[in-house]
Structures are given as structure tokens and as C-alpha cells.
Amino acid sequence: MKYIDEFQDPELARRLLDDIHATVTRPWAVMEVCGGQTHSIIRHGIDQLLPDGIELIHGPGCPVCVTPLEVIDKALEIASRPEVIFCSYGDMLRVPGTGRDLFQVRSEGGDVRVVYSPLDALRIAQQNPQREVVFFGIGFETTAPPNAMTVHQARKLGIRNFSLLVSHVRVPPAIEAIMQSESCRVQAFLAAGHVCSVMGTGEYPALAERFRVPIVVTGFEPLDVLEGVRRTVRQLERGEHTVDNAYARVVPPEGNPAAKAMLADIFEVTDRAWRGIGVIPDSGWKLSARYREFDAEHRFSVTGIDTREPDECRSGEVLQGLLKPHECEAFGTVCTPRTPLGATMVSSEGACAAYYLYRRLGTGSRSTSTAGSVNSASAKAPLEGSPVV
């Protein structure tokens, strides 16, 4: 398995790492919010290249993982109905509901279709006027504007057999909830770059000020993550707590005004349950009352949902950064991508899946490693392209 040779500019990576190593004087705990960043960190072994004292805590930013079980079970029930064509992103197919998943519903005869974009689902609705087409609208601030536009289009084109099963989530209230948790160890955040490319950075200064935490808007590629960590560590060492944008090539401070305007028109903020975490106030979007006719939960009355999570699954603790995936007893034994107990083992953004894919043969995470410190000099060896694992 290769890590650091995938850095596009190993020399720049080395300079960033040297700067981080030179800056750090004491331990710090930094949370990367986004599951895409978690995968980048684990895949490229970034956590193992950082100074020993820098712990990266994996956050809850995996949309597939935090979609509540009750909503998954509703999706499975709706998808089983003969009149329904149920459209979803491929990521959701193998997310376990109570006892089954969309893959199984399809094998039992349900018309489950995978689409690349919600507009594809709208097209399917146009082509199948006698069927009810439901799109599973999940995700953070990046997937909400596409769904908002699709509902806008459905109304504009008069498409009545289309609806959205909505379970959108928002990052800033999650940061607030994490900081308010009694077990919180997080001292700084790498904010999710693509969420900010839509929403801008305006929601974060109040959080940085209130909780006295640096928040650095960070991208997803290995060098982006290193630069985000470098800027975070610099603030921590100086005792600062501001919002900094380390991903300016994609994130203008105002985000995308057209997308924000559409979100404000189609959706309204609501409390939302996060799988494994619980209800976080104001942390979601639902369709506003004016667009209720496109709400699948309104259109299909689903009752008798009795959700059950497997007792041995600790994905809730993983999602809150309280447990590293490999510290769970089920990890890699009863719980694998083939037989996932929780959504974190399924998703391409889930922390358990990342550890399973890139770490199960390897050295384990830094937090439990007893190996000596990875100092600046020893960090250089993998930069030559030798495998870490």
C-alpha cells in the first residue's frame, strides 16, 4: 500500500511537515469534520507523519453514516412498494437498516435505481408518469442545493409524481454540539472545504469565538490537509482562535450566493437526529411548508417503524470521535465491509471503512501506537515513496 508517494509534490509535503514539526511544542487534538478528509488522512497515512502529540480526531461528517436509522427504515419501506421507483445515490445501497438494506429490497423485487444526480430521478419521473418516483435526499450542505434545485424544477415543470425523502444535515450545529459535549477533547477544527464552497465561511467566526477554537477551512487532497493542519497548529501554539481559509482556491468567503438563496427558498432549518449521536437542535433541513407536496414523508404514510441497532456496533462513539474504529471489538471480525454492522463500515466516507481498507494490515492508529516518535527526520523516509504499511 502506498501513501506518501501519492503526494503530488513530495517536496512541498516535506516542507509543510517540517514546519508543523518545528511549530509543535505540546499535544493538540484536532478534529477533521468531513469523512472525505478522514479517508484522505488514513489513506495517505497523514496522521502517522504528524508529530506524536498531534491527534486527529475523526468527526461525524459522513452523510451516509449519520442518516438516522428511522429514515433508512422508512426508505426501505417506501422502496418496497410496487408503485414506487426509489432512486438513491450508490453510497446508500448497503447501509444497514433494521435487518436489511436497499440492495436486499431490490433483490426482493423493489424497483431501486441508482442515480448520479437528483435531476436523473426527476427525468425518471417524467418518463414514468404512472409510477411514484422518490429520491433519497441525504447529505450535508453540498448535496442540499442539487436537491433544492430538483424540487424547484419539479414544481416549474409540473411533475407531480416526484418526491424527496429528506434527511439533510448541517455542519455548524454539529460543531456546536461537539464542543458542548462533556467528553469533548477537541481543541481545533478542520472545517469541510466543500461545505464552505457552498455556504461560505460566515457561520464559523461566532463558533470560533464562543468556544475559543481555531477553525481552518481545509480541502481534501493530502497537501490540502497538511496545510490545514499546519495553519491550525500555528494558531493553537499562539493561543489564537480565528477562522482561517486554507482552501481559498475553491472557497470564496461568501460561498455560492445562488445556491444559498435556493436553499433558503426550498428548505427550512429543523432539529435532526444523527445516527449514533442523537438529536442536534437546528442541525438539519426539511422541505418548507410551501413545498410539502414534494415531501415523501408527507406523501407516503409510513407507520410501524421499529428500529433496532446491533448491540455490538459502536459506530456512535466512532462518529463522536470517542473511539477509533480499530478499538471496537467487532472491527474486522464480525464487522467488515462485506457484513457491516453500522454505516461507518459501509460508506466511502465512513471512518471504519477507511481503517478497514487502509489500516487493517498495518500499524494501527497513532493514538494507540507505542512506537517511538515520528520526528521530522523519520517522517522523510516515507516521502521517498516507500510504503508505510
Added chain:
Amino acid sequence: MCLAVPGKVLDIEERNGTRMATVDFGGVAKEVCCEYLPDLQVGEYAIVHVGFALQRLDEDSARQTLALFEELGLLEEEFGDPWELAAREATK
């Protein structure tokens, strides 16, 4: 689903009253809605989430990101056959 992929705008036209572009992602062409970037032009690069252009990107950054994604197999994950990917995942 959450992956933002940079691509180059090949053409733009109105379809069903919506501004749609054909965008090239390292050899894979997709239809992309550009209503959220109303002044996006042919030849420019944008980052695309689930068929929607959400921000502009300069050409150098876009090319570097695409090269990395291709090397890591992320383009196949995003644009490949999802049933095949899910089935492969199930037999890992």
C-alpha cells in the same frame, strides 16, 4: 456522493428552461446543471457535486485534482456502475 470532481465545460445550452452544460471529467462526459454558476463559460473549469456545478476552479488546480483522483480510482467510484461497485464491495 460527497466527492466534488473538477471538470471542464465543453458546451452550455438551455434545456427545459434550465442552464445545462456538458462537462468533461478526465475523459468522462456528463450533463451538469450550472444554474448555480449563472456566468460560467465554455472552457472554464468548475467543481461538480452530483451533477451540479457549485464553484469555479482554475485550470491548473482542476488538472492536478483530476490526475490525483484518476490515480486513486476515485473517478471510477464516482462515475462507474454503482451496482457493480456495491456487489464488489459485498464480496471483499
